[in-house]
Amino acid sequence: MKVTFRLLPFFQLLAAIVLAGFLCMPSVVEAKQKLLSGIHGQKSVMPKSCRACHRGMTMALSGEESTCLTCHGSDSARQEMEQKGYLRLIGQVELRDIEVELRKPYNHPALAVRGVHRKFETLPEELVNAARHSECVDCHDSHAVEKNVPFRGLKGKRVGNFITEVTEEYELCYRCHAESANLPGRSTNKHEEFKTTNPSFHPVEGEGKNTFVISLKEPYVAQKQSPNDISTISCGDCHGSDDPDGPKGPHGSNNPGLLVLNYEMEDGRSESSQAYALCYECHERSSLLANESFPYHALHIQGRIGGQDGTSCFTCHDAHGSTQYQHLIRFNQEIVSENLDGRLEYEAQGYSARHGACFLSCHSVEHGVVEELLPTDGDPAPADSGGLLPPLDGGSLLSPSPSLDLGGGLQPIDDTVQRVDGVY
Numbered sequence: 001m002k003v004t005f006r007l008l009p010f011f012q013l014l015a016a017i018v019l020a021g022f023l024c025m026p027s028v029v030e031a032k033q034k035l036l037s038g039i040h041g042q043k044s045v046m047p048k049s050c051r052a053c054h055r056g057m058t059m060a061l062s063g064e065e066s067t068c069l070t071c072h073g074s075d076s077a078r079q080e081m082e083q084k085g086y087l088r089l090i091g092q093v094e095l096r097d098i099e100v101e102l103r104k105p106y107n108h109p110a111l112a113v114r115g116v117h118r119k120f121e122t123l124p125e126e127l128v129n130a131a132r133h134s135e136c137v138d139c140h141d142s143h144a145v146e147k148n149v150p151f152r153g154l155k156g157k158r159v160g161n162f163i164t165e166v167t168e169e170y171e172l173c174y175r176c177h178a179e180s181a182n183l184p185g186r187s188t189n190k191h192e193e194f195k196t197t198n199p200s201f202h203p204v205e206g207e208g209k210n211t212f213v214i215s216l217k218e219p220y221v222a223q224k225q226s227p228n229d230i231s232t233i234s235c236g237d238c239h240g241s242d243d244p245d246g247p248k249g250p251h252g253s254n255n256p257g258l259l260v261l262n263y264e265m266e267d268g269r270s271e272s273s274q275a276y277a278l279c280y281e282c283h284e285r286s287s288l289l290a291n292e293s294f295p296y297h298a299l300h301i302q303g304r305i306g307g308q309d310g311t312s313c314f315t316c317h318d319a320h321g322s323t324q325y326q327h328l329i330r331f332n333q334e335i336v337s338e339n340l341d342g343r344l345e346y347e348a349q350g351y352s353a354r355h356g357a358c359f360l361s362c363h364s365v366e367h368g369v370v371e372e373l374l375p376t377d378g379d380p381a382p383a384d385s386g387g388l389l390p391p392l393d394g395g396s397l398l399s400p401s402p403s404l405d406l407g408g409g410l411q412p413i414d415d416t417v418q419r420v421d422g423v424y
């Protein structure tokens with residue numbers, strides 16, 4: 001029994017090769033070349049062709065990473081492959097250690113998950129209880145990978161009832177992070193977040209909705225006008241190795257969220273270039289802290305001057321997109337809750353108007369409650385006058401103090417609860 005079981009895959013492979021050979025006359029050689037069309041098919045670097053991967057008892061491959069790591073893992077493993085003549089590193093060819101990346105604390109579970117990947121499986125997954133996995137072969141078709149087109153040959157993009165070939169990086173990610181029936185509880189459908197019909201989104205699937213994003217650093221722009229402008233970004237701009245010189249791709253990172261740069265998501269942190277390094281890579285820190293767009297950015301991000309009570313971008317913004325609001329607004333409901341009127345909402349007044357209103361409760365500050373305490377004798381203060389908030393250096397709303405000069409419409413409800421009209 002055991003013998004047949006082990007030999008079966010071997011014969012399958014043999015049969016496939018022979019069959020392919022006969023089907024695509026005139027020669028088996030041609031069929032082989034067709035099957036192995038990518039960079040792995042280059043005899044100059046992989047002289048023994050198929051046998052570099054299909055050999056010994058692993059003739060038929062399970063799709064596990066060990067085959068790949070003989071060349072894409074440690075230096076010593078690679079040297080062994082060179083000595084055995086499977087690999088020839090000549091010219092520009094340099095292979096990086098992907099294994100080191102996969103061993104970092106935030107990673108794609110290629111090493112950790114075994115025996116789940118199935119040959120010819122269909123992704124996005126359709127079974128709710130299917131185990132989650134991500135092997136090298138789920139992201140790279142080893143028979144077709146091309147230099148700088150690492151997902152060439154993969155299928156996964158859903159077009160109506162058909163599943164067609166992946167051409168963009170995000171389509172690769174959507175094989176497992178969008179319509180998959182087996183998404184983990186805390187995860188969300190990424191296509192829903194990046195859809196270009198959303199009120200706002202980071203420009204991955206297409207250019208963004210906001211035509212004037214004042215904090216953007218060169219070469220990033222809202223809309224492409226000259227050849228050097230970059231108006232769309234990729235998942236890989238944010239997700240990937242924390243080592244700028246490391247191999248490209250979302251294999252692993254020391255930063256939470258498998259992010260290329262640090263991003264604090266907790267409340268009550270002090271602001272620094274490191275804390276929100278990810279965002280400051282493309283958005284000018286000084287522009288944000290000078291309140292060039294949202295007039296209360298500094299107040300919220302930095303908290304009380306010199307204090308530790310600022311809040312993260314994550315409290316107000318979703319790094320992917322917002323299905324509800326403009327400007328990537330999505331409130332972190334672990335910190336933000338309904339106001340006394342039972343509202344938790346954001347209202348923008350157009351894409352580049354830079355005016356809007358918040359109705360919510362946060363840090364014991366009631367935003368936008370409609371009640372007799374608000375001024376009744378006229379319109380609320382014009383937004384460009386700084387609204388109804390106290391001056392920035394007068395203290396922080398994030399840590400209410402009863403002695404604060406609250407100004408016009410800002411009234412203490414009691415010692416701990418304060419209120420602002422929430423308009424800017």
Ligand code: HEC
Nearest residue numbers: 012016017032036040049050053060061062063119137142
């Ligand atoms: C870079 C490594 C690599 C090379 C080189 C390679 N293959 Fe594969 N091959 C794989 C992997 C990995 C799988 C399994 C894919 C999966 O599970 O999704 C596979 C699957 C196959 C299959 C599917 C059937 C089965 O039962 O495994 C056939 C047939 C096959 N390879 C033939 C070939 C032939 C013929 C060549 C040489 C022309 C070749 N391969 C070269 C890595 C390779």
Ligand code: HEC
Nearest residue numbers: 045052067068071086087093094136140142145147148150
């Ligand atoms: C025998 C050695 C060997 C094995 C085994 C091997 N590769 Fe490769 N791989 C190479 C070489 C050589 C290149 C070309 C690198 C270059 O030209 O810079 C390459 C290129 C790649 C690339 C493209 C990299 C780029 O520069 O964009 C990917 C992706 C890749 N391999 C994935 C895999 C996967 C997945 C497996 C396992 C199924 C695998 N490889 C097995 C030798 C190997």
Ligand code: HEC
Nearest residue numbers: 106107132133134138172173175176184235239250257258
């Ligand atoms: C073959 C399936 C698959 C594909 C394709 C895939 N992923 Fe994943 N990804 C996973 C699995 C499995 C996990 C582990 C957590 C889970 O089950 O969602 C994960 C986790 C992640 C995480 C969270 C890591 C953490 O520590 O919080 C990020 C970020 C991520 N993937 C981004 C991407 C990006 C970007 C792409 C496209 C370049 C991509 N993934 C493609 C399967 C996949």
Ligand code: HEC
Nearest residue numbers: 200208209210220222233237278279282313317319327328
């Ligand atoms: C790789 C570059 C890049 C990074 C990193 C980046 N952004 Fe952006 N961001 C952009 C671009 C490009 C736009 C312009 C999109 C548009 O025109 O709507 C943008 C727009 C925005 C907008 C305005 C959207 C709108 O519709 O008004 C917000 C808010 C934003 N980013 C927040 C963030 C936050 C928070 C982070 C960190 C988690 C971040 N960005 C990281 C490139 C980046």
Ligand code: HEC
Nearest residue numbers: 170173177186187188190202204233234235238257263319
């Ligand atoms: C502007 C930066 C940025 C871009 C672009 C980006 N992400 Fe993220 N992503 C983040 C941040 C920050 C987090 C952690 C906070 C969170 O969970 O929202 C995250 C979290 C994740 C997670 C883990 C949380 C979950 O819901 O499972 C996955 C998976 C993920 N991103 C996939 C993607 C995919 C796929 C793309 C491209 C289609 C992408 N990201 C593009 C910044 C980005």
Ligand code: HEC
Nearest residue numbers: 065068072098108110134135136139150236247248249250
């Ligand atoms: C979740 C998807 C995913 C998994 C799993 C994955 N990769 Fe990748 N890999 C990518 C993406 C995406 C890129 C290309 C990034 C780019 O070009 O910006 C990449 C790039 C690479 C490169 C080229 C690196 C460079 O700097 O040129 C190699 C080699 C590679 N992967 C090999 C592997 C091997 C071997 C495994 C398994 C041990 C693996 N990958 C697992 C998505 C993945």
Ligand code: HEC
Nearest residue numbers: 213214215216276279283293294300312313316327354355
């Ligand atoms: C208290 C909520 C809040 C926090 C915290 C916050 N923002 Fe914003 N942000 C907003 C609002 C509201 C807008 C929309 C302003 C408008 O109407 O144009 C905005 C707009 C933006 C824009 C688009 C306009 C521009 O300046 O280019 C960017 C980019 C941005 N925020 C980045 C960030 C980053 C990065 C952080 C963290 C370091 C952050 N925000 C923290 C509420 C917040």
